Amino acid sequence: MRKVTIKDVAESAGVSKATVSKVLNQRYDVNGETAERVQRAIAALGFVKDRRAVQLAQGRSDSVGLIVPSSTDEWMIEVLRGAMQEAQAARFTIAVQTFPEGVADTDRLVADLRGRAFDGVLVVQPRDHLPWLPDLQAAGIPVTVLDDHGTNPGITAFVPDESTGIEEAVSHLVGLGRESFALLSGPNEERTRYTSEKRLALYRAALLARGFVLDDAHVVPAEYSLAGGEAGVAHLLKRGVRFDALIASSDAMAVGAMRALKAAGLVVPRAVSVVGFDDFPAANYTDPRLTTVHNPLFDMSARAVRGLIASITGKVRQEAAREIVRTHLIVRDSTGPAINQGG
Amino acid sequence: MRKVTIKDVAESAGVSKATVSKVLNQRYDVNGETAERVQRAIAALGFVKDRRAVQLAQGRSDSVGLIVPSSTDEWMIEVLRGAMQEAQAARFTIAVQTFPEGVADTDRLVADLRGRAFDGVLVVQPRDHLPWLPDLQAAGIPVTVLDDHGTNPGITAFVPDESTGIEEAVSHLVGLGRESFALLSGPNEERTRYTSEKRLALYRAALLARGFVLDDAHVVPAEYSLAGGEAGVAHLLKRGVRFDALIASSDAMAVGAMRALKAAGLVVPRAVSVVGFDDFPAANYTDPRLTTVHNPLFDMSARAVRGLIASITGKVRQEAAREIVRTHLIVRDSTGPAINQGG
DNA sequence: CTGTTAGCGCTTTCAC
């Protein structure tokens, strides 16, 4: 039994393909009786529209491509969630693709994108400048980037404003009576330097604004990982650096730091208060639960996809905007009053 | 400037569409010189194949639909990772869709699937029997389910064999000198009962095989969450139940349990050893790090997608198989020697 | 209201 097409339905119902199409698409210029006959034929034959044919005919693919870094980190799930929430509402599909590795891979992806495999594209955390983004846009394919490093000007972007969360964090720590700060910065790698230095500079400024100088001896570069955090704190301790507040540039680092502090007999949050960055899912499962700056990935992603869909469906010519999304501190249990205040 | 099609290239190169198509698809029955001329035209016009047209013409959509429960839990990322790994290798895209809520939603999804929006479908953790799965299969669309509850016979499924991990867990605890066990089982809800009771039964049997009876007083139903774990342990403690090993039916529960134990002054792992289930990403970030039964989602998902792609591309008629994937215990720090053994 | 006629853009026989 061959695949049943709209043509079969038409013949079976004694009408033309056009009429069937109209019935299928709920057009109101069809006689009630005819419509019924068509419906019966559809049911009898078990007909279903071929999506691909519809897509070609309508010039849409009802999907948004989500290009993610190949190292799908835990936080990716937040991005996906946000994207799916919006996609579902608009009956779009989220097509996940991982970032291309080499030149050949890149060319293929770009060809797919320009070939309109998707109606719009959301690029998550591009490390570098992506020269093909403007081309896509010029080709009329809406593109948005999430959390880039400012390396793709002219492309609509949603980026977190880390300063608000950092201000809150510093204000929180200072309010708690903390007086000497140490900071675990990101690793000295090309790829991560931008984020890393930005966060450091913001912390430094926020502290300075409150009269605290964060000198270089109190800053140690570390990997964005649990092990990195452990090593970082061990390093600080070994050098005899004193601090009652520790700021980590990622949550995993913060957890490692808490482990190292505990190993050294320093109680978190009393002896040392710790704040992380990102608010990863595990932040609620650490002991103590982690106070951290929430990176609003879900929101950014949802807003980005909503915007993309709007410019896909509404034909609203997307205009390059840079949406800055505020970050906030989530206070949990890894921060608390200073020892001499607690009573 | 209109969209450039294969026809434009053909005219520009002075050949027919067919020839262009052959060049595009690396067919060898094209004269070298002609091919070059076509290539130049392609480059000059900036032509790119329209994916949708290719898809319609070839009857493929180069994608695998991933239907996930709407409550995208943390563990979903593992499923996605596994799926993407395989998809990427085969140049397929993973199109994520969330489970339909009502009847209308379901109908629409089924219509999309039967309408070949995707070449194959992977359904993750269907709660109930899905009557439309066999239909899809009958329509020639490969379908596989991941971690179902045996509610969809006749459909290829990848399911974890929890018994192996549970055997290992019990053997590990007993080997540690643990003698009295308590178990936090799943909630008394319709939806989760299957998993919950299966795990309980397996634990009970494994313990019995080693001479330990897990009586009802030592089993308490709890939510699969941190709060559930806390409440469960509080309940046990209040009732004066004594135990030196606690088995949780999920990792989040295990973390909650550890919190409650700590609050009660019971040290993990010495006073009470705790084992979880799933090996969620946060298991490495808890304090102590969680010993738990690893749920091989990544592997199952990767294997499932690989199988789907094989039957999509190879035209290998997929035969309903039930792949049982062994689980294993990951020993971390929440389990350790019993108090009187430690020395 | 309904049907005719062109598409959508590429692939694929099958003659030449």
Place this chain on the structure above:
DNA sequence: GTGAAAGCGCTAACAG
């Protein structure tokens, strides 16, 4: 080797 023509299955003007 190359091209004409017939799809793939649906949509969309435009007559009638």
